[in-house]
Amino acid sequence: MAIDYQKTAKELVKELGGNDNISNVTHCATRLRFILKDESIVNKERVAKIQGVITTVQAGGQFQVVIGNHVKDAYQFVTELVTIDENAGSTGNKKAGIVSRIIDVISAIFAPFLYTLAACGILQGILGVLVALNAIDTTGGTYQILNFISWTAFTFLPVLISVTASKKFKVNTYIAVVIACALVCPDYIAMVNAGDPVYFLGIKVQLLSYTSSVIPIILSIWVASYVQRFFEKYLPIVIRNLFTPMFTIAIMVPLTLLAFGPVGNAIGGAIGGIYNTLYNLNPIIAGIVVGGLWEVLVIFGVHWGITPVTVGNYANLGYDTFTGLQASAVFSQAGAAFGVFLKTKDKELKGISASAAITGFFGITEPAIYGVNLRLKKPMICGCIAGAVGGAIGGAFRAVSWGYNMPGIATLPAYFKAGHMTQFIGLLISIAVAFVLGTVLTMIVGFEDSASDNKSDNVSADNENRTNSVATNTSDNAASAGTALLAPVSGNVIPVNEVKDEAFASEAMGKGVGIQPEDGKVYAPFDGNIDAVFPTGHLVGMSDATGTEILIHIGVDTVKLEGRGFDLKVKQGDKVRKGDLLVEFDKELLEKEGYDTTVMFIVSDPSKNVKVHEGRKTAVKDCAFEII
Numbered sequence: 001m002a003i004d005y006q007k008t009a010k011e012l013v014k015e016l017g018g019n020d021n022i023s024n025v026t027h028c029a030t031r032l033r034f035i036l037k038d039e040s041i042v043n044k045e046r047v048a049k050i051q052g053v054i055t056t057v058q059a060g061g062q063f064q065v066v067i068g069n070h071v072k073d074a075y076q077f078v079t080e081l082v083t084i085d086e087n088a089g090s091t092g093n094k095k096a097g098i099v100s101r102i103i104d105v106i107s108a109i110f111a112p113f114l115y116t117l118a119a120c121g122i123l124q125g126i127l128g129v130l131v132a133l134n135a136i137d138t139t140g141g142t143y144q145i146l147n148f149i150s151w152t153a154f155t156f157l158p159v160l161i162s163v164t165a166s167k168k169f170k171v172n173t174y175i176a177v178v179i180a181c182a183l184v185c186p187d188y189i190a191m192v193n194a195g196d197p198v199y200f201l202g203i204k205v206q207l208l209s210y211t212s213s214v215i216p217i218i219l220s221i222w223v224a225s226y227v228q229r230f231f232e233k234y235l236p237i238v239i240r241n242l243f244t245p246m247f248t249i250a251i252m253v254p255l256t257l258l259a260f261g262p263v264g265n266a267i268g269g270a271i272g273g274i275y276n277t278l279y280n281l282n283p284i285i286a287g288i289v290v291g292g293l294w295e296v297l298v299i300f301g302v303h304w305g306i307t308p309v310t311v312g313n314y315a316n317l318g319y320d321t322f323t324g325l326q327a328s329a330v331f332s333q334a335g336a337a338f339g340v341f342l343k344t345k346d347k348e349l350k351g352i353s354a355s356a357a358i359t360g361f362f363g364i365t366e367p368a369i370y371g372v373n374l375r376l377k378k379p380m381i382c383g384c385i386a387g388a389v390g391g392a393i394g395g396a397f398r399a400v401s402w403g404y405n406m407p408g409i410a411t412l413p414a415y416f417k418a419g420h421m422t423q424f425i426g427l428l429i430s431i432a433v434a435f436v437l438g439t440v441l442t443m444i445v446g447f448e449d450s451a452s453d454n455k456s457d458n459v460s461a462d463n464e465n466r467t468n469s470v471a472t473n474t475s476d477n478a479a480s481a482g483t484a485l486l487a488p489v490s491g492n493v494i495p496v497n498e499v500k501d502e503a504f505a506s507e508a509m510g511k512g513v514g515i516q517p518e519d520g521k522v523y524a525p526f527d528g529n530i531d532a533v534f535p536t537g538h539l540v541g542m543s544d545a546t547g548t549e550i551l552i553h554i555g556v557d558t559v560k561l562e563g564r565g566f567d568l569k570v571k572q573g574d575k576v577r578k579g580d581l582l583v584e585f586d587k588e589l590l591e592k593e594g595y596d597t598t599v600m601f602i603v604s605d606p607s608k609n610v611k612v613h614e615g616r617k618t619a620v621k622d623c624a625f626e627i628i
Helices: 005-015 044-048 071-079 098-132 141-155 157-169 173-183 186-194 215-234 237-281 283-300 303-316 321-343 347-361 366-376 378-396 409-415 421-445 450-466 587-592
Strands: 022-027 031-036 055-059 062-066 484-486 491-495 511-517 521-523 528-533 539-543 549-554 566-568 581-585 599-603 610-612 616-618 623-627
Touching (some): 005 071, 022 071, 031 071, 044 055, 098 303, 098 409, 141 157, 157 173, 157 215, 173 215, 173 237, 215 237, 237 303, 237 321, 283 366, 283 378, 283 421, 303 321, 321 347, 321 421, 347 366, 366 378, 409 421, 549 581
Antiparallel strands (some): 031 062, 055 062, 484 623, 491 616, 511 599, 528 539, 539 549, 549 599
16 A cells, blocks of 8 residues: 555654744655754654654664655655744754765755766666667767766756755855866866966865865855855845855855865775775675665664765766675665565564665665664574575675666666676676575575464563573673673663664674663673774774684774763784773763763674573672673
8 A cells, every 4th residue: 555655744743843943854765854943852763653753763873764756745744744944053952973964065055966866877877778789879969968968967967966955065066066166167167177387366276176175165065154154244234145155156166276276186096095905905805895785874874975076986986896795785685675575474574674685786875774673683694694595605706886876686787887798797796696595595595474473472481580680790601502690781771672772672683682781881891802803992892712702892882972072992913801991981961961871881793692681770890781
């Protein structure tokens, strides 16, 4: 049955506190992004149950509602019901770290025109296929017109960016467009091509081409926002409307040519250079990392950070390697959802997984991730493994994309180019292996089918009734199967599915507990090795001699603090004894900044079964859970 997105929008607005609680709303490819005045009044579970809603995510000061392919329909109906506050920021009132702010800017700028950019990339691919098949004359007018159409969005990319950047930085859109047009003006391009020295007020201009550039125009519009506000504040009202645009344009275009353009070009080149250098060190390892972890980045909403790199690669190299590796991650999650469809006996889950697999096949994976794989946990892991294998194959063949696109079956022409058949065949093999392996692994590994949930719950209840208390102290031996793990912090123990971090609450990261800490001291729960330490100090990974691996994650979204308030006492490779101090954190600072301080204590091996002991206060000597 078709979903009524007008009804979805009405229920969303109601559950989010109505028009009075909604400051702003935008959307990206699959999500509605709300800025709410008070998120605490929203019941996430009720929102997630609204028909048409896949799940919800709270990140970067936004309340994000994952809709999927019909996000534009939902957005249109929502905007008819709410009054948008143009002065509301895009990340709410909560302070966000520099990384979150950068990702927020990138998503706000690129999301509105990504499909248009991808359409041009697909058109380039289709033309490439037609040329290879000798189905079109490259000297004829038909090809020449379609060819320049396919390159138009990339040639005038600074103009597209200026429109969305003007809305993000609150600059007059027409002023921003004129600044961008100046950078791709035929007269300026003629100066660049001529190569003769050009001076502005005696200062030599570095003649660079800004067609297809990204960072120079973003920097320019950002600075222009301050210049425009300055003149709007100090110019008399009678001349403000005329002279504010004139002064802003007359100042910003030369400043961009003299400073922000060269600096932006250097930054963009450096970022792209770092990625391409790492890729060239070992494309296979790069494929494993990208194919295995890309969809995890999507879950945390940080996948937008790669967009300037991929766009820059198309501009500077004429192709992009990242997208060639990313394709495996997309098809592997679609395959995992298809595996759920084939294996489940639950009619409702069968319908959801079939729809999610088809949607993922066309490049939109969030319905598969949030609606099926992440919810069932094991299919998500199977998809990541399959994506890593597919990515390795793509890396081995050095698969690339020749035009900007979002990986999916409909965008395959963008990966084809005459004379590069080996790379294209490698791409096809990589996504086929990723899809099939994701399906097969999910069917072999299995998952908790909802059709048998009631039986499982009854068995669990019987087992719980037979279990008495667990000893609060353990021996000095390292953790092993059948023993208890000590709590790393003192505090209130809660079920992990109640923590306010989607990745941990879904148990995608493993099973365990959340502990609401009494103080800011985190101790080693057993004798073992420090396997991983995040530089910001909010995460420590450990293992013992038996191979038990645990993860201690301090707080929700605390990575945004970038280490502020954390004091690491250990480093990667250290050996520690049970009870050794691992990290000290400033609990009061975190709470003052608005962060949830719950400590997630997780067994990262999904094959391990654990019995948790939540609902009570625990000390560092007490058992948090048992490994069965």
